[in-house]
Amino acid sequence: MNRTIKILGFCLIVMMLLSACTKEDDGPSATCLCDVIFAGTVSNKLATVKYNKKLQKWYLVRPERQQYEFFHEYYPQNMDKTFQKEGLGVRFSGDAYYMSIEGDATTTDEDDGEIVNRACLDLLTISETTSLEPLEGEWRLVGWQYQGNWWQVDPYIVGPYKFSLKVIPDYDYMVASSLNHQSASFMKTTLVDDKILFDTCFHEKGLSIIEDAQFFDKHIEDIKSYQRDGSQLKLYFGGSDYFLYTNDFDDNKPFSDDRWFDGPDYPYVAELIEIDNGKGEVTMKIIDVPMYPTSGTYPSVYLRHPGAQSICHFKLSDWEEKNMKAGDRLFCNITRFQQTDDNEPNRTYSCEVKPYKNQTLVENGTGSIRYEDHLGWYIQTDYPKTRYYPMKGFAEEFQKEGLNVVFSGNRYNTQENSSYYFIDLTSIKTH
Numbered sequence: 035m036n037r038t039i040k041i042l043g044f045c046l047i048v049m050m051l052l053s054a055c056t057k058e059d060d061g062p063s064a065t066c067l068c069d070v071i072f073a074g075t076v077s078n079k080l081a082t083v084k085y086n087k088k089l090q091k092w093y094l095v096r097p098e099r100q101q102y103e104f105f106h107e108y109y110p111q112n113m114d115k116t117f118q119k120e121g122l123g124v125r126f127s128g129d130a131y132y133m134s135i136e137g138d139a140t141t142t143d144e145d146d147g148e149i150v151n152r153a154c155l156d157l158l159t160i161s162e163t164t165s166l167e168p169l170e171g172e173w174r175l176v177g178w179q180y181q182g183n184w185w186q187v188d189p190y191i192v193g194p195y196k197f198s199l200k201v202i203p204d205y206d207y208m209v210a211s212s213l214n215h216q217s218a219s220f221m222k223t224t225l226v227d228d229k230i231l232f233d234t235c236f237h238e239k240g241l242s243i244i245e246d247a248q249f250f251d252k253h254i255e256d257i258k259s260y261q262r263d264g265s266q267l268k269l270y271f272g273g274s275d276y277f278l279y280t281n282d283f284d285d286n287k288p289f290s291d292d293r294w295f296d297g298p299d300y301p302y303v304a305e306l307i308e309i310d311n312g313k314g315e316v317t318m319k320i321i322d323v324p325m326y327p328t329s330g331t332y333p334s335v336y337l338r339h340p341g342a343q344s345i346c347h348f349k350l351s352d353w354e355e356k357n358m359k360a361g362d363r364l365f366c367n368i369t370r371f372q373q374t375d376d377n378e379p380n381r382t383y384s385c386e387v388k389p390y391k392n393q394t395l396v397e398n399g400t401g402s403i404r405y406e407d408h409l410g411w412y413i414q415t416d417y418p419k420t421r422y423y424p425m426k427g428f429a430e431e432f433q434k435e436g437l438n439v440v441f442s443g444n445r446y447n448t449q450e451n452s453s454y455y456f457i458d459l460t461s462i463k464t465h
Contacts, residue, residue: 075128083118443459
């Protein structure tokens with residue numbers, strides 16, 4: 035009984051597939067054979083509907099030759115006449131079967147002379163698509179709704195290539211940027227009703243301490259549908275979860291936020307620029323962020339809080355040591371801050387600071403004096419190979435490349451880095 039059913043099923047498939055290539059009207063002579071050999075299932079593919087005059091058949095052609103994709107044209111045996119329109123854009127899924135024309139599975143296209151691989155198709159789903167034109171342009175992220183809660187992105191970290199979305203209909207392409215130019219690129223993207231469909235998403239995920247970027251990178255490639263209301267665009271990545279974008283922004287209007295914020299939980303190294311005893315104010319420039327996970331010299335443009343090159347003003351009374359002069363360095367935590375201007379790269383803040391006191395005693399270390407453009411003179415030790423940057427600089431007699439020295443002092447400890455340290459020198463002499 036089972037054997038009879040299998041034979042009947044096999045014959046039925048042969049009859050259905052052969053009907054896909056039977057001529058509908060009299061026309062040019064051509065033999066088209068659909069094999070019963072299953073070639074695989076294709077899912078959610080973008081194509082254009084065309085008509086083959088030689089075979090007198092409607093077929094689906096992929097928009098361009100895709101890498102690792104064997105078939106370029108699909109001849110469906112059950113496509114509704116609604117979709118039989120020259121040049122119509124569609125999305126389709128179906129089971130593909132090998133086919134041959136005049137005995138050769140690989141045939142020469144009559145229009146451009148290129149080799150084209152064709153398949154018969156048992157069509158499973160098909161829908162008309164539209165281009166990305168309704169969403170064309172640049173959008174900026176406002177925030178997102180997730181599990182019933184609304185989260186607004188800090189507008190300071192939004193800008194060109196930072197939480198922006200660019201939609202380019204001419205290339206069926208859109209790119210959603212996170213921080214640091216990391217992005218998700220959606221290729222061969224079209225709209226079907228309220229759905230956003232794409233062939234491929236190339237997603238570069240960057241390392242960031244900012245939770246906004248971590249959440250965005252985790253969910254952006256899961257977008258499935260959209261809703262536009264004027265200048266607002268929602269991209270849904272869950273049933274009721276969505277990213278909210280706007281195209282109502284002005285890059286010529288600098289953003290400034292004068293609220294006070296709590297500082298990060300890692301320390302800064304800054305260089306004293308000016309001490310105004312009359313005002314009781316200290317001005318410092320941040321030169322290093324030793325415990326920032328990506329780079330110790332990350333600029334503030336990617337962060338709301340101060341970063342490398344930022345200018346900070348704080349009260350002289352906040353600092354225990356009063357014997358300071360311009361050029362000295364401070365190892366400190368910024369406990370609170372308020373942005374006072376938006377001038378890049380030297381963004382300016384009012385800050386509350388406190389000394390960072392996690393130190394280890396170094397006694398009679400040996401090394402040689404070296405120089406670099408970024409942080410100036412330092413001591414290079416060989417075992418282990420480590421750089422020591424002095425907090426108050428060297429006397430002129432020690433500013434000699436290759437000079438061997440013996441030194442002692444209190445080294446500032448950091449968790450993320452052991453290749454270089456800053457040190458309060460207590461003694462240094464030639465060796």
